[in-house]
Amino acid sequence: MARRQASLQRAQDDDAPVGDLEGLLGYNLKRAYVILRNDFRDALGEDGFAPRVFSALSLIVQYPDITQSELARVLGIERSGLVAIVDDLEARRLVQRKPVPGDRRVQALAPTAAGIAAYDTARAAVQAHEAARLSNFTKAEQETLMQLLRKIRAVED
Amino acid sequence: MARRQASLQRAQDDDAPVGDLEGLLGYNLKRAYVILRNDFRDALGEDGFAPRVFSALSLIVQYPDITQSELARVLGIERSGLVAIVDDLEARRLVQRKPVPGDRRVQALAPTAAGIAAYDTARAAVQAHEAARLSNFTKAEQETLMQLLRKIRAVED
């Protein structure tokens, strides 16, 4: 097998992937994800929401009275991991744990008025920073990218 | 503002994003990244390479005598974080730290024969599992996705 030793200078100007890594989906996903996660933190600033807290709040606002188990399932994380997230949101008075009549195991999660307002503000900031990051993309490219990313999830075993 | 409360059932069958999260690039990136990372671990099995170790080995094999600082820069991580990765590779006798004549601060990283062989095996396994994950994608879709992900990195500030 011929093993090429190329220069690392300006590797990403090339059209074809220079190294093996550039041809791997996992690597490209991770690099892009890290960039977007850093943008997210910049957008929400010091003591803003962590990404996972934002995601949880988003679902609670859009699907009020969702239970913790269902929320964990939708987010793709463990129930145990969700506890700290909901603790955080409840400590900020943005979300309330409510008992559900008929099943005393369950806690329904409902946003407070402040929670809805905070979510709307944060969502606008995140959408704005994503738009800035994608400023060199056409609308069609943005939609294609998003659709292909969702397609990866579609085959989830 | 009209706030819709939709059902969570089968949300991902819809064409248009049902919730706000589905319309956010960061969320879709993270979900896809987690899937590929889990695939990666399945592909390499117990005590296989961690993703970051694999990435480092890949670059060391393809660019032998790269220095630790340059490797960290290419990978987008801190020098301090690379130490444990190289320690790991060196403990497995897959990579060797070599002194560089003319600059006694620097350690050049070179793969051993075992390192090259282990990398080739691992790379084949990773490529195979990615191909399986993308089995419902056309070739054109795969290339488009990869190109768009790289384009996100192209605007790195």
Added chain:
DNA sequence: GCTAGCTTGTTAACCACGTAAACAATTATC
């Protein structure tokens, strides 16, 4: 030459995010 500043690799302490295992309380199943 010499000093002041930079780079390299390293350690240590820490943080974010997640999992796995165990558990009490409650509900469902048969």
Added chain:
DNA sequence: GATAATTGTTTACGTGGTTAACAAGCTAGC
């Protein structure tokens, strides 16, 4: 009514990264 399953929770742990400090070595300016 016994057994099993589900819900939320705590605790311990693992992974993948960061920042700050440091010693050693190199470089630039005078």
